[in-house]
Amino acid sequence: MLVTTEQAYRAVAARDPRFDGCFVTAVRTTGIYCRPSCPARTPKPANVEFFPTAAAAHSAGYRACRRCLPDAVPGSPEWDLRADLTGRAMRLINDGVVERAGVVGLAATLGYSSRHLTRILTTELGAGPLALARAHRAHSARVLIETSDLEFAEVAFAAGFASLRQFNETIQEVFATTPTVLREQTRRGSDPHDGTAGTLRLRLPFRPPLDAEGMLRFLADRAVAGVEDAGPEHYSRTLRLAHGTGVATIRPEGAHLATTLRLTDLRDLGSAVTRIRRLFDLDADPAAVADVLGGDPVLAAGVTRTPGVRVPGSVDGAETVIRAILGQQVSVAAARTTASRLTDALGDPLTRPGDDMPEHGLTTLFPSAETLASAAAEHLNGPRRRVDTVCAVAEALADGSLRVHPGRAESELRRDLEAFPGIGPWTARYVSMRVLGTPDVLLDGDLALRRGAAALGIPGNQAALRARSVRWSPWRSYAGMYLWRAAAEPPPSRRGRHGRPGRQHNHPSTRENP
Structure with missing residues (x-):
């Protein structure tokens, strides 16, 4: 706690x-x-x-409590702050690893025995991995009960319960009511279900404020054609999940994100929701970030002007690594074009694109590691070293020798990535920031970030920036977002009337970065 x-x-x-x-x-x-x-x-x-x-x-x-629904709240920011075994385990449990692979699989993914993992989690959290996963299943089941017309046997299966009896007993024990009563209570209010099989409409809460405009702009600038679509009021993308595929559309609405999910297999519900929450950094504590960063005079104005800045996360670790490599030493636009061409050539067609969202053009899944390992060299242009790096990393992802998921320890993930020729500290740290949600990463080697620091009066060299950043810990990843924003602002001579900045544009970064 x-x-x-x-x-x-x-x-x-x-x-x-x-x-x-x-x-x-x-x-x-x-x-x-x-x-x-x-x-x-x-x-x-x-x-x-x-x-x-x-x-x-x-x-x-x-x-x-049936009044405040304590399971329908933002998650704890502690799981990103903590890089220890407990924090890493919680990230994987929330992603549904126990439902897919059991406690043995969870422990193996983390590199520990089941007994040791259970002992650590019980000591730290008062519950072992089975109990934590059970709470996760109960929440997924309640969402399906309230937002779909599925038979309860189908809900039990989709949420990961071993039997209908276990499902009924858990709902009664956790919520002190029956599945039937939960559904009737929902039907007396507004029904969020649209009648399409496999379609769910959810409200994902967060701790306000949230800079939704900045997040959507970030995603729109990097949107890969066929895989993603983003605009001022929405973000949509395809998802490669454990049991099938999905399409998600997210729209900010007040103190939550209105999310429409279309899944080929409802067992992927919990994992899909967790990945969207991580992408939008919904479990962050903006008040804690503002308390630290707002205390530094060079950042205070930006924190006041744009509260609730988030660090964009990732829905797929393998995809994020490949796209980070494609973006090395090129502009954001060039990286997006390369990724779009690669996807057009090698991406997997979406099995069931959203029927009511054809205008978004969501037709393709980002290429799998196996496909990239065998065919990327034929479709990539640019420096030979970058092509070789993409192929080598894709091959390692495909054979399992490189694992990129939220349960990795940051130091180990960075070490594994930097072992590949063509991947340096910048890329490894960028991947850890986005995939692991590491809140204290400052990419001080980034030229655009240093330009932003210089615009705020911090000497634009790495040594000076590192020295200044000590006071921003443990939120240096968020400080970096404000520095990139400062780099995007027009110089004082181009500011509007009364000294206010004119319309902001994203900077032409020399690297793929936030």
């Missing part, structure tokens, strides 16, 4: 929504656990205990 018991109780007394997802509050006299901002009467200190996860509260015998 990121807060002490005393701080947690103060947050509950203030009904502070910034702490939703960081911990849950369990009330001994009622047997119910809530999110910190629950509008119910504040319990007495002697009657409450705090748990870092809903799974820990479940294991202790508590059930979820």
Whole structure:
């Protein structure tokens, strides 16, 4: 937990929504656990205990509050801040690894024994990997119950339950009600389901504020034709998932992202949602970031002017690595063009594109590592070394000798990437920032970032920038976003009336970067 018991109780007394997802509050006299901002009467200190996860509260015998729905909150930013085994395990559990490979598979992915992993998670979080995965399945099941017309047996299968009986017992235990009642309660309100098989409409919460405009602009500038489409009010893309394919469309709406998912296999729901949340950095704590970065005079104005800046993440580690290599030493536009041509030649046709979204042109999956390993050299132009690097990395991804997923330790991932000729520290750190969600990476070797630093009065050399960045820790990745924004702003002579900047444009970066 990121807060002490005393701080947690103060947050509950203030009904502070910034702490939703960081911990849950369990009330001994009622047997119910809530999110910190629950509008119910504040319990007495002697009657409450705090748990870092809903799974820990479940294991202790508590059930979820039906008023505040504590499972429908942003996730804890702790899992990106923590690079230890617990943080890495939580990222993989949220991605559905236990449902796909079991605890043994989770432990093997992390490089530990099942016994050791269970002991660490139980000590740290009050629940082992099975209990944590069970809470994840319960949340996925509730989403399907409330947003689809699937039979409950199909919901149980899609959410990862072994049987309908296990599904019913879990829903009753966690939510203190039955699947039938949950669905009836939803039907009495607005029905978010549009009637199309495999289609779900969800609301993904986050801690406000969120610089949605900046995020959508970032994604639009890098959108690969056929795979992605983005504009001022939406982002759409195809997804390669464990059991099938998907199409996602995301639109910012108030304090949540309105998300439409079309999946060929509903077992991929939890993983798809987790990847979208990571792409948009929805579990970040913007208040904590602003407290640190806003305290530095050179960044304070930018933090005030554009609150809630996020660090774009990744929906597919392998894709992100390949695109980062394609973007080395070229402009963002050139990298996008190369990736689009490669996708047009080698991408897999989408099995079931969204029927009501033909205008977005989502027809293709980004090429698989296996396809790139065998055929990329025939379709890539440019420096021979870059072509060789793409082929070597794709081959390593295909045979499993290189693993790029949110459960990797940052130091190990960077070491593995830098072992390839043609991949240097910049690319390795950029990949770790986006795939792992590492919040404290400053790409001080980036020319555009240094130009932004110089525009704010920081000497534009790496040594000076590194020295200044010490005060930005542990949020240097977010500081970098503000520096890139500063590089994109027009010089003072081109500012508008009253000293305000005119329309902003993205800088012509020399590298593929945020």
